[in-house]
Amino acid sequence: MDTLQSKTLEYLANAKRRKFNDWLPSQFDFRDTWFPLSHANHVGKQAIRRIVHNQFIYLWREGERIVAADNHPDITGFRRRPANSFTAGSGLYKAVERYGYIWVWYGNPDNADQALIPHIPFLPKNGMGIPNYMRTTIRFDACSTLSVENLLDLTHADFLHGEVVGGEGEAKTDEAFFESTSETITRTRIVTGKPVSPIMRWVGGVRVKYQDFRSTLHVHLRSNVCIYYPRFDPGFDVPNVQPFVPSGPYSSRVDQIFSLADAPTPFRQLMPKVAFIVGPQDNSVMRPQNPRYINLDTRADLHSRFDAPGNRYRYLMNKLNERQKNSDFSYLSDVDPGANITELLGMNIKR
Numbered sequence: 001m002d003t004l005q006s007k008t009l010e011y012l013a014n015a016k017r018r019k020f021n022d023w024l025p026s027q028f029d030f031r032d033t034w035f036p037l038s039h040a041n042h043v044g045k046q047a048i049r050r051i052v053h054n055q056f057i058y059l060w061r062e063g064e065r066i067v068a069a070d071n072h073p074d075i076t077g078f079r080r081r082p083a084n085s086f087t088a089g090s091g092l093y094k095a096v097e098r099y100g101y102i103w104v105w106y107g108n109p110d111n112a113d114q115a116l117i118p119h120i121p122f123l124p125k126n127g128m129g130i131p132n133y134m135r136t137t138i139r140f141d142a143c144s145t146l147s148v149e150n151l152l153d154l155t156h157a158d159f160l161h162g163e164v165v166g167g168e169g170e171a172k173t174d175e176a177f178f179e180s181t182s183e184t185i186t187r188t189r190i191v192t193g194k195p196v197s198p199i200m201r202w203v204g205g206v207r208v209k210y211q212d213f214r215s216t217l218h219v220h221l222r223s224n225v226c227i228y229y230p231r232f233d234p235g236f237d238v239p240n241v242q243p244f245v246p247s248g249p250y251s252s253r254v255d256q257i258f259s260l261a262d263a264p265t266p267f268r269q270l271m272p273k274v275a276f277i278v279g280p281q282d283n284s285v286m287r288p289q290n291p292r293y294i295n296l297d298t299r300a301d302l303h304s305r306f307d308a309p310g311n312r313y314r315y316l317m318n319k320l321n322e323r324q325k326n327s328d329f330s331y332l333s334d335v336d337p338g339a340n341i342t343e344l345l346g347m348n349i350k351r
């Protein structure tokens with residue numbers, strides 16, 4: 001018997017005994033939210049397929065109209081999947097083009113409201129003028145929640161991505177803090193006297209030894225849309241959006257958009273490509289973590305005070321899940337995804 005076969009048999013034998021963790025990502029199948037399912041420029045006359053919680057959604061354009069459907073347009077008759085409750089029997093999801101993405105409403109179509117699309121202050125609302133080279137797509141071999149937790153840990157860049165985007169070595173001061181609402185976490189890190197990151201030095205033309213760094217990450221819990229605003233001084237701002245669309249318990253997809261109009265060339269052309277180095281680095285850590293993350297493990301879940309945002313994240317996700325399990329899909333009064341976050345991101349702070 002080969003190893004794969006014996007492993008499969010062992011897996012099946014344990015299947016009955018296996019319990020899922022309280023912290024089960026597939027539980028977090030949150031409804032009534034907009035997912036940015038695709039880069040807007042990837043959607044044309046030909047239908048493309050995206051996956052949300054293991055369900056196919058097809059996207060295409062008919063003239064001005066964007067169509068999001070649970071069946072491919074060429075599929076007819078008995079081969080069509082029956083329409084689900086997300087489309088009120090029509091087979092069509094509500095879809096909107098904004099900030100260079102196609103957003104699809106996942107939930108009760110009667111509750112779809114464009115005001116609930118997260119505000120992204122550094123991207124044009126109509127998506128016009130976003131250069132192609134500022135868009136990337138990365139697939140992670142981890143569920144969206146683990147991916148978000150990894151990103152919430154803003155210090156991980158130092159050791160995991162140190163040679164590219166992080167600055168190795170000690171900084172003069174380094175502080176991190178966060179705030180939250182019932183559906184958002186906003187985490188900020190302020191570092192002074194940090195060794196200049198290699199990419200800033202060699203490609204960005206920052207010729208000093210040390211720089212200050214301030215970054216804010218704003219996370220929308222229901223949609224996993226992460227809005228990131230790092231600023232380097234001397235240097236420039238590297239704002240970007242990372243929406244972790246939940247494809248399944250072992251995968252998520254990120255259509256990332258940078259906004260680097262203020263950065264010099266060739267930095268602005270090259271920086272988005274760094275996602276193809278940084279993404280696999282994250283993946284190398286998350287891929288082996290994901291099975292343990294999903295399944296019940298008797299080992300203690302150890303964490304330190306630096307994990308406070310991650311712990312708050314789990315706490316809030318569980319609370320939101322509790323409400324949704326009781327068929328309460330509303331947004332509480334402290335949440336307004338479409339509210340202006342310019343100040344929250346620290347964009348208004350003068351250099």
Ligand SMILES: [Fe+2]
Binds near residue numbers: 161
């Ligand atoms: Fe990372």
